[in-house]
Amino acid sequence: MITKEEVVKIAKLARLELTEEEIKKMQKDLSSILDYFELLKKAGRHPTSIQLDRRRVSNQLRKDEVMPQKGEVIEKIIQAFPDKKDDYIRVKPIL
């Protein structure tokens, strides 16, 4: 069973404010879910798994450049800002 303190700590790392009730529920749910994950301990390991991955996966790179965007799309994105000054996002101070 994971502790209440652990739940609170993970919630903060995850940037989630949880109610007392949610914390209780998370403690119960996360414990049973994490217990279920114990099953994987039995699973073996593919001897060449890393190599296989390297052969298959290749990075798709593109130039680091600004792609032109329609003015109306930019306008819509700015409209969606919850708080703004002119065309800039306004945020609260960090501290």
Add this chain to the structure above:
Amino acid sequence: MDLTTLTIKQAHEGLKDKEFASVDLTKAYLEKIKKSDLNSFLSVTEDLAIAQAEEADIKIKSGEFGMLCGIPYAVKDAILVEGEKCTAASKILENYVAPYDATVIKKLKNQGTVILGKTNLDEFTMGASGENSAFGVTKNPHDKTRVAGGSSSGSAACVSANEAGFSLGSDTGGSIRQPASFCGVVGLCPTYGAVSRYGLIAHASSFDQIGPFGKNIEDVRTVFKVISGKDKMDATTAEYKFEESNAKLKGLKIGVPKEYFAKGLDKEVEKIIRVAIKKAENEGAKIVEISLPTTEYALACYYILVPSEASANLARFDGIKYGHSEIRNPKSEIRNLLSVYLKSRGKGLGIEPKRRIMVGTYCLSSGYYDAYYKKAQEVRQLIREDFKKSFEKVDLLFCPVSPFPAFKIGEKTDDPLSMYLSDIYTVAVKLAGLPGLSLPAGKIGDLPVGLQIIGNHFEENKILSIASELEKVI
């Protein structure tokens, strides 16, 4: 004539022969949606639909138009349609309006299709019943006391209830195939990389795929052909072009994984699936029992990797750039940047996304990463190898989609783990990035049961050819 019962091909013929116009077809669907009590739609885009139908009718008059021109369809509310709301069934995006079209929508618009509205889903596509929607559960058209499955609940239900000609959904762990099975329609989850994910609200980026729901195999094939292919906006898409396959049941080798018929499978479901397999055999297919020994690990592996990816993807909903924010709520006591994040996410996200973000954050956190995330990645590799080996022996795999038919609304909401177990036959396919299809195979009373047909990477054509042959005899 009830226009809403027509398949894409039948509707296309009717449009060609001037029996009716796209506007008539569109209005017939809109009427149906208005009368519906299934809650399959979160928003109906009536103005857009009529405008697109009128445009399609002009194209049709000119004589040059494709199979999908003038055909009305519905879109899962996790896929962006420019100028329309896209909520992902979450309070945090309740008033979010999409600034651009997803690639699949762009492709379908180019064909002259008609968008009827945005369909209900589990919040952020997380769920197997539709009950995690912040805007109410979608009811199963075959029994309104039961769920339609999830997460693409509305997209499956609306096609089943003739509220749309076809629809788009997305599948991360079973979210197309399982609701298709529960609602008795065809649903295809394509190979990872076959369809662009650009404009799909991300859940788990190494799993998510957009795919079609249709009344039959031919409709699904028609839509898949249009939406698939390389997209420069999604680096994970492959150079892929759909080509017809001449695969036939006669001489086909069908693998039946024994682990998919083990304890936990409803006896009635098993009977229907076995009968379907028998029918394939009667048509000349060779049935081979195979083993996928890593099956027992698939669900645990999936529920580590997917929440891990989700916890990163959902970090973008922070109350700063778009969506619900507590920044200007005087009651919220916002002191600094951190409290904007905490409170906006705390208020805006539902319990299932929160649970998955918590699980993902835990699995990725220092000290636990090796035991959970890294281990699960290794197991994912084993699961891929299992499938790879079986496709050296057989052409396709046949198995159930879900261990049980549609369950009662509320039956599993208190126990997340038992809800996760609904995905037991659909997640492994996604861990391996394979395509899978749900084909209606029979009914238990009123409740449909789907047969799952799994193919090798980019062999949707083979799945569809075989399924369309089987569709006629099942």
